[in-house]
Amino acid sequence: MKQILKQLETMRETARQGGGARRIEAQHAKGKLTARERVDLLLDEGSFEEFDMFVEHRATDFGMADQKVPGDGVVTGWGTINGRMVFVFSKDFTVFGGSLSSAHAQKILKVQRQALKMGAPIIGLFDAGGARIQEGVDSLAGYADIFLENTLASGVIPQIAVIMGPCAGGDVYSPAIMDFIFMVKDTSYMYVTGPDVVKTVTHEDVSHEDLGGYRVHAMKSGVADGAFENDLEAMTQVRRLVDFLPTSNRERPPVRVSFDEAEREEPSLDTLVPANPNKPYDMKELILKVVDEADFFEISPDFAKNIICGFGRLDGQTVIDSSRKAARFVRFCDAFEIPLVTFVDVPGFMPGTRQEQGGLIRHGAKLLFAYAEATVPKITIITRKAYGGAYDVMSSKHIRGDLNYAWPTAEIAVMGSKGAVEIIFRNQTAEELVAREAEYKERFANPFVAAARGYIDDVIMPHGTRRRIVRGLRSLKGKTLSNPWKKHDNIPL
Numbered sequence: 001m002k003q004i005l006k007q008l009e010t011m012r013e014t015a016r017q018g019g020g021a022r023r024i025e026a027q028h029a030k031g032k033l034t035a036r037e038r039v040d041l042l043l044d045e046g047s048f049e050e051f052d053m054f055v056e057h058r059a060t061d062f063g064m065a066d067q068k069v070p071g072d073g074v075v076t077g078w079g080t081i082n083g084r085m086v087f088v089f090s091k092d093f094t095v096f097g098g099s100l101s102s103a104h105a106q107k108i109l110k111v112q113r114q115a116l117k118m119g120a121p122i123i124g125l126f127d128a129g130g131a132r133i134q135e136g137v138d139s140l141a142g143y144a145d146i147f148l149e150n151t152l153a154s155g156v157i158p159q160i161a162v163i164m165g166p167c168a169g170g171d172v173y174s175p176a177i178m179d180f181i182f183m184v185k186d187t188s189y190m191y192v193t194g195p196d197v198v199k200t201v202t203h204e205d206v207s208h209e210d211l212g213g214y215r216v217h218a219m220k221s222g223v224a225d226g227a228f229e230n231d232l233e234a235m236t237q238v239r240r241l242v243d244f245l246p247t248s249n250r251e252r253p254p255v256r257v258s259f260d261e262a263e264r265e266e267p268s269l270d271t272l273v274p275a276n277p278n279k280p281y282d283m284k285e286l287i288l289k290v291v292d293e294a295d296f297f298e299i300s301p302d303f304a305k306n307i308i309c310g311f312g313r314l315d316g317q318t319v320i321d322s323s324r325k326a327a328r329f330v331r332f333c334d335a336f337e338i339p340l341v342t343f344v345d346v347p348g349f350m351p352g353t354r355q356e357q358g359g360l361i362r363h364g365a366k367l368l369f370a371y372a373e374a375t376v377p378k379i380t381i382i383t384r385k386a387y388g389g390a391y392d393v394m395s396s397k398h399i400r401g402d403l404n405y406a407w408p409t410a411e412i413a414v415m416g417s418k419g420a421v422e423i424i425f426r427n428q429t430a431e432e433l434v435a436r437e438a439e440y441k442e443r444f445a446n447p448f449v450a451a452a453r454g455y456i457d458d459v460i461m462p463h464g465t466r467r468r469i470v471r472g473l474r475s476l477k478g479k480t481l482s483n484p485w486k487k488h489d490n491i492p493l
């Protein structure tokens, strides 16, 4: 018996060594942690239960029969984050470059299926070279099986991907279906084909970083929802995000004890909006002053910066502050019963050929659709401009906003005053137009016309914003609203 126990421990130790000391050293030299070190940082101490430590691939071609490493390049299992269950898979780059074999895919599928059954989030840590080249079509089959599970789990459990090294070929599509993708600066890159293949096919010389580094995806393409300095920060921040989320669509988001007074007033908000309507101000300051303990997890902070979205809590309860880039985000929140709090200062859709040729109509429709179909509590506060389409789209009363407030500084009109008078008084002189503009501003650039129609429920003092939102959310706890039965909708993709 003792002998067997000893043998088990030896086998475990071999599996823990992954691709061996030399490759682990190389991993560290690149500033990266190993698959297991990452899992240890992500989960509560001692909570990790590993599955399939002894799984090996079954390939024989290309001399693979003699090259077997227990675990086969991915560490899988479950553990807890602040006491709540999550499932994890963590690619081990030290074993065949983290590449995906049939056996490796089976391990991931096991945790995906278990997470869906248990109603717990799944977190994938990616550091891999794509399909295991030696396995051919079996590897492709494994990927497709994983994509299917990702799709079925979408909207049922939160799915989070963290790219912590290369993420190439088949590996990119599982994160792409998941809810959030984060990267690690300077050590991670995501692309369908790497620089070598690009060179062969298009003769273009490009670095890993310029093809798929965090600057590409967190700033330009919008594929990633954020980038962190290093592995440690990435794991810490994912823990923070998970804390805002429900474990599945069967559960409510976690309510945390908050020491931040619901009644807290913020007198500085009364002077936040500058007198000059063209002068910007810091919307993030408003968010930080309103949410509990100024704790706000921002999504995509470096992409489409004119719109801020992320998670915060009000009265201990998770909500979001939403935006156009976040049609996706609004849908995530609706799927997981997270109320939407929307602050509006939007002068309308950006005009121009670039926008129109880029499909502004279809993209704008995404947000409109997302807000209109959302049935979670929706509170809207117009702080300054809500012109034209922006007024309608940004969670207005007309698309089932539950509580719609405006600050006294709000300007609710079909369009900006200059553009408006130039159209309706086309034949008038420049001086006349100036007078007309002042008249138009006086008439429309305020919240009271909308309030007189009941489109705005109340014009509120900025300093009382937090109190009004908290009371609003409490009043909406019992909200029930459902959409007509359908197989699924056809969101304007």
Ligand code: HXC
Binding pocket: 023, 095, 096, 097, 098, 099, 128, 129, 130, 131, 132, 133, 134, 140, 143, 166, 168, 169, 170, 171, 173, 193, 194
């Ligand atoms: C098997 C692989 C591998 C792969 C890497 N390795 N990728 N083994 N299959 N796909 C192995 C290497 O042989 C090496 O083994 C070890 O992992 C480390 O790789 P290096 O190349 O030495 O590391 P590095 O220089 O850091 O380069 C990392 C890399 C590169 C950029 C990821 O390895 C690479 O370009 N790999 C191929 C990427 C790719 O094109 N994959 C196929 C995509 S097609 P040793 O023993 O030396 O340590 C695909 C189709 C699916 O995925 C589509 C589904 C939709």
